[in-house]
Amino acid sequence: MSGEFTYKGAGVDIEEAAALVGDIGELRQSTEAKRSLMQSFGLFAASYDLSDYREPVIVTGCDGVGTKIELLLEHDQLEIAGKDLVAMNVNDILTTGGDPLMFLDYIGIGAIDKVKIKRLIGGMAEHLASCDCILAGGETAEMPGIVPDGVIELSGFCVGAAEKPDLIDPARIEVGDKFIGYPSDGFHANGWSLIRRILEANPGLIDEEEWVQFLAPTRLYHDVVAGLRERSIDIKAMAHITGGGLPENLERLLNGKGADITIPRWELGAVAKVLSFVEDAEAVKTFNMGWGWVVVVPASEAEAAASFHEGARIIGEVDSSGEVKVHVSS
Numbered sequence: 001m002s003g004e005f006t007y008k009g010a011g012v013d014i015e016e017a018a019a020l021v022g023d024i025g026e027l028r029q030s031t032e033a034k035r036s037l038m039q040s041f042g043l044f045a046a047s048y049d050l051s052d053y054r055e056p057v058i059v060t061g062c063d064g065v066g067t068k069i070e071l072l073l074e075h076d077q078l079e080i081a082g083k084d085l086v087a088m089n090v091n092d093i094l095t096t097g098g099d100p101l102m103f104l105d106y107i108g109i110g111a112i113d114k115v116k117i118k119r120l121i122g123g124m125a126e127h128l129a130s131c132d133c134i135l136a137g138g139e140t141a142e143m144p145g146i147v148p149d150g151v152i153e154l155s156g157f158c159v160g161a162a163e164k165p166d167l168i169d170p171a172r173i174e175v176g177d178k179f180i181g182y183p184s185d186g187f188h189a190n191g192w193s194l195i196r197r198i199l200e201a202n203p204g205l206i207d208e209e210e211w212v213q214f215l216a217p218t219r220l221y222h223d224v225v226a227g228l229r230e231r232s233i234d235i236k237a238m239a240h241i242t243g244g245g246l247p248e249n250l251e252r253l254l255n256g257k258g259a260d261i262t263i264p265r266w267e268l269g270a271v272a273k274v275l276s277f278v279e280d281a282e283a284v285k286t287f288n289m290g291w292g293w294v295v296v297v298p299a300s301e302a303e304a305a306a307s308f309h310e311g312a313r314i315i316g317e318v319d320s321s322g323e324v325k326v327h328v329s330s
Contacts, residue, residue, distance in 0.1 A: 011144030016112045020140065024118060027125040031135045035101060046136035048101050048159075055164035059098040062157045063088040063242075068192040068215070069154060071199075075211050078116055081154060082123025083217035084189040089158035090131055091218070091240040091293070094225050098162035103128055105138035108153030112142050116152070123217070124156075131222040133158070170237040170253040170296070177236060177318040178302035179250070179261060182224050183311035184292030186216035186271060190243045191286045198277045210270040221293040224309055228295065233305050237296040241288040247324040248285065250294065258321030264329050266290040284326045291315065 008015075028041065038047040050056040065072070065084045072081045086103060093100045105124060107117060117140060128135050136159075147153060187195060199205055206214055221240070228235055237253040250259050266275060266289050275283055283289060296318065297305045306312040 011111065012142045013112055016114070020112060020114050020117060023114060024121050027118070027121050028135045030125050031103075031128040031133065033129060034132045035134050037102075037134060037136060041137070046102055046104070046134075048134070048136075050161055053161055053163055056161045057098070057164050057167060059093055059096045059160045059162060060158065061089050061092040062155060063092065064155045065189050066192055067196060068187075068189050069152065070196065071192065072215060073150065073152065075215060077212070077215050078119040079123035079126070080215055080217045081152075082120040082125075083127045085120075085154050085156040086124050086127040086133075087218035087220050088189050088242070089156045090127070090133055091221055093158050093160035094221060095168070095238040095240055096160070096162060097166050097168040097235070097238075098160035100131060100133040100158055100160045100222075102134050102136035102159045104136055104157045104159075106153070106155040106157075107138070107140045108143055108147050109140070110142070110144050110147045110149050110151070112140070120152070120154070127217070127220060131220050168235055168237060171255060172236045173254060173257060173296055173318055174236075174298075175257060175318050175320050176299055177296050178299050178305075178314050179259060179316045179318070180295045180297060180302060180305045181263070181291035181313055181315040182221060182293040182295070182309055184241070184288045184290055185219045186214065186268065187274075187287055188216075188218040188242070188292055190288065194278070194286055195274055198274055202277070205273055206270050214270045219292055224293055224295070224312075227308050228305060231304055231308065233295075233301050234298055235295060236298070239294045241292050241294060243286075245283075245285045245287055246289060246291065246294070246326050250324050253296065254318065254324070256322060258319045259316055259324040260319050260321070260327075261316035261325065262327045262329055263289055263291065263315055280328045284328065289326075289328070 038049045090100045239249045302314050
C-alpha cells in the first residue's frame with residue numbers, strides 16, 4: 001500500500017535535480033576566476049573570506065525579472081533572462097560603493113527541464129564572470145501543480161562588501177552638483193506590464209528582426225564604476241534607474257533637494273514604437289528613458305565623469321526645488 005506513493009510519482013524528481021547540480025558545475029566555475037568561495041561549493045550555505053577588507057560592511061539586495069519573463073520565454077531568450085536577473089541585483093549593490101561578491105538564484109518550475117535551466121544559468125554565469133561575482137549557490141524548486149507548465153519563476157540575491165570609509169553617502173549632495181547619465185541597452189527589466197499591454201493591443205508592432213534587440217538584457221554598470229574610480233572622480237551618489245524611472249530613483253538620493261533633468265527623446269530601435277503610445281509624463285516615471293545609470297558628481301568633475309564612457313552625458317543638476325523635473329527634448 002505505502003509503495004503506491006513516491007516523491008517522483010508526485011511530480012518531483014530529486015535524482016534529476018541532483019544531476020542538474022553537477023551539470024552546471026562548469027558554468028559556475030567560470031564565475032570564480034578572480035574570487036572564490038572560502039569552502040567548497042554545494043554545502044548548505046556559502047562562505048566568503050572578508051579578511052582582505054580592513055573595515056568590511058556587508059551590502060545585500062534581491063530582485064527579479066518581473067513580467068518581462070513572459071516575453072523572454074515566448075521568444076526563447078532564456079540566457080537574457082539569466083543576465084537580467086544578475087544585473088538587476090548586481091547594479092543595486094554597485095550603487096553603495098560595494099563590490100558584488102556572491103550571487104544566488106531561485107528558479108521555480110513545474111518540472112525539471114535541464115536544458116532550460118542550464119541556459120538560464122549560462123546567462124547568469126556570463127554576466128557574473130564579467131563583473132567578478134561568484135555564483136555561490138541557489139535553489140531550483142520543482143513545484144508541480146503550483147508553477148504552471150511553460151512558466152518559470154526567477155528571483156536573485158546578491159551579497160557584496162565595501163570598506164566602511166568607501167561607502168557612498170548621498171547626504172553629501174549639494175545644490176549645483178551635476179547628474180551624469182550612462183546609456184541603457186533598452187527597457188531592461190522594468191515597465192514590461194505596460195509594454196505587454198501595448199503589444200497585446202497592437203499585434204505585429206515589433207518586427208521579427210527587432211525582437212532580440214528589443215529584449216536586450218539589463219546592462220551591468222561595473223565598467224562605469226571602475227572608470228570613475230580609476231579617474232578618482234568624487235562620486236556623491238549613484239542610481240540604478242529601474243521601476244519609477246528617473247524621478248523616483250533620483251528622489252531617493254536627494255534628501256529633499258530637487259533636480260532639473262533634460263534628456264533627448266529615446267529613439268532606440270523598436271523602443272520608439274512602444275513609446276509612441278505613451279505620454280512623456282507617464283513614460284519618464286515608468287521607464288529608464290535611455291539612461292540606466294546616473295551618477296551625481298561635483299560640477300567641476302562633470303566633464304571628466306562623462307567623457308570616458310561612450311554615450312554618457314551631463315543630463316542635469318541638483319537644485320533646491322524639492323522635486324525632480326524631467327524634460328524630454330525633441
